[in-house]
Amino acid sequence: MTGPSREVAAVRLAVRRALEASGRGRHGVLVACSGGGDSLALAGAARFVASRLGVACGLVTVDHQLQEGSAERAAELASWARSEEFSPVLSVAVEVAGRSGGPEAAAREARYEALCKAAHDCGGATVLLGHTQEDQAETVLLALARGGGPRGLAGMPAIREVDGITFLRPLLGLTRAEVRAAGAEMGLKAWEDPHNADPAFARARVRSALPVLIDVLGAGVVANLARTAALVADDTAALDELAERAVSVARVPAGLAVDVLLTQPAALRTRVLRLYAAELGAGALSQRHIAALDTLVTDWHGQGPVGLPGGVLVGRSGGLVAPVRG
Template identity: 40%
Template sequence: MAYSAAMKAAIGALRPMLETHGLGMQSPEFAKHGEHKPAQDAPLVFVACSGGRDSLALAACARTVCSAWGLRCGALIVDHHVQDGSEEVARQAAQSCNALGLEPVMVINVDVHDDGQGLEAAARTARYAALVKTAKLWRASAVLLAHTKNDQAETVLIDLIRAAGTDAFAGMSDEQLIDGVLFLRPFLTISRAQTTQICEDAELRYWDDPTNGDAIPTDTALPRDYPLRSRIRHDLVPYLSAFAGCDIVERLASVTQIVRRDVSALQEEAERACAQTVEFESGIPAAEQQVKLFANIDARALAQYSEAIRYRVIAQTLAQCGLQFAARHVSAVDRLVSQWHGQGKVSLPSKYSAKRKAHVIRICEDVSHANRRCAKSNRS
């Protein structure tokens, strides 16, 4: 079967990623051209499919590669129920995946609860939780995500706008382990134009999220109430490309490949430093039923590291304690390490605080908050 240039590029991106994770050709007999029926116990690869052009193109590509190599290939479709007609979108996506020959194909219904992080973030949290749970249940070897290099460039710009620091230039990783489930992004070198071409060649009917703004004329700016990613896609990226006189998506996607190597090296060093300087402990504070995580940082030991590593260790520590922190919180805790002169505690989110005594910085729930809550409980 003759494949288009877009399909060849997509297959060329997926194959080495699967092979790297032990998901290559299952036996020599699969070296013969054509489709092969996988064994019942063959590794299972899921495609996370939204019904959009990118994920349907990935489904078509994954089906082609997996059927040639003797791997099982299924699809997971998450219905968030946050837009009118989502049931029909999920049904159509499942129908397309079934027509492609993926098996099993499952529609997973989730409830999205916005706890202040925003609807888009809440939907993402619910989606990944559902994907992880189902992948574990089916003992899947990997879940494929259809983020393209356009998504990668947009992610970089979003993180820069939100002042995410050096890691903003690293973008999304092509692999990610979430609660023991391996997620792979094989299309980070594939463009949205290529996934569109794959769908058109295969006559796959895809769905465009209306909040993406694809139906709005290209010479019209998106309304301010559209998601930031959509406004970056339609307004900022075209402007930057015109201003720089180049394909800014291609440039940013190339930068991420270089920066990810540097960030990975920094993170590995930070993890070693964290293991040597931080101890975690769990406990149930007064008037609480939920177990919380506290930390003790050896300030003298951590002070021997560079500022870049210290910041990463502190950020990782706060994250493991479950805190939604900002850069100013990390800087304030670092001053307890590098500029210690007996200053008082640092207030942190979620009623936590960081306080240094001798050479130990303790990060835990603020005792004053806990005492006030306990007293209130006793009065009631």
């Protein structure tokens, strides 16, 4: 009796390692599945691995209601998942229109809200996402194009906490071709999202550009971009840890002490300012916001407070950077 193909074994192993290394899954796992090749292969592998680990494995699909027939596709996917004995099986429709940011950001925000709620409803299940090595490479390229800095170049984390829910990306070390070959070997019929090739979306444009980079720079460019993300992520995590210590040193009852901030290198100082702004309730901070806060420390000449998302105002008064009450 022959075992699974190399690709199927690789995807199953990646899922098992992610669950075991993270120590997650005790409350069950939920596979976020769009019906595309990557997430469908992840679902098939997760169902296999979870059954052998004695872990409950459910599936959740999010209908963004942005395409004709999306509700029918979600229903078909849910029906397939039930036939494969995923439990629970959830299909969630979300409203994308009216949210801030571009269409991709709005859809992502709506999707994560839905996934977090679904996981909480399942008792805190761990959510598995089907991003591959190519997805990571595309993320790095987008960050480069947008001047995202180290945090953007770190790409998508393999493990992330959102609203108390753990998200795992087991397939970041595997290529899209490997993952989809595994899905085909499992007999899974994938759906191709037309948005993936729609030039109206930035990621789709990057996806179409990646083959050109491969032609020019060689086949290793995808793995190298993903490796860069992993290396930068390690550095960023270390700097963030140092910044958490530095913010406690700079903190005084009324704000942050400028003289202490000035002793910190820029990489730490700006992280301290980001942490402090987040504590004050400012969300979705851009590099522009952080740079403006930093001028209050390094180039203050009496300018007024900096306005941050969430209606937060931060200004300087003498030797302190502190919130300004409206």
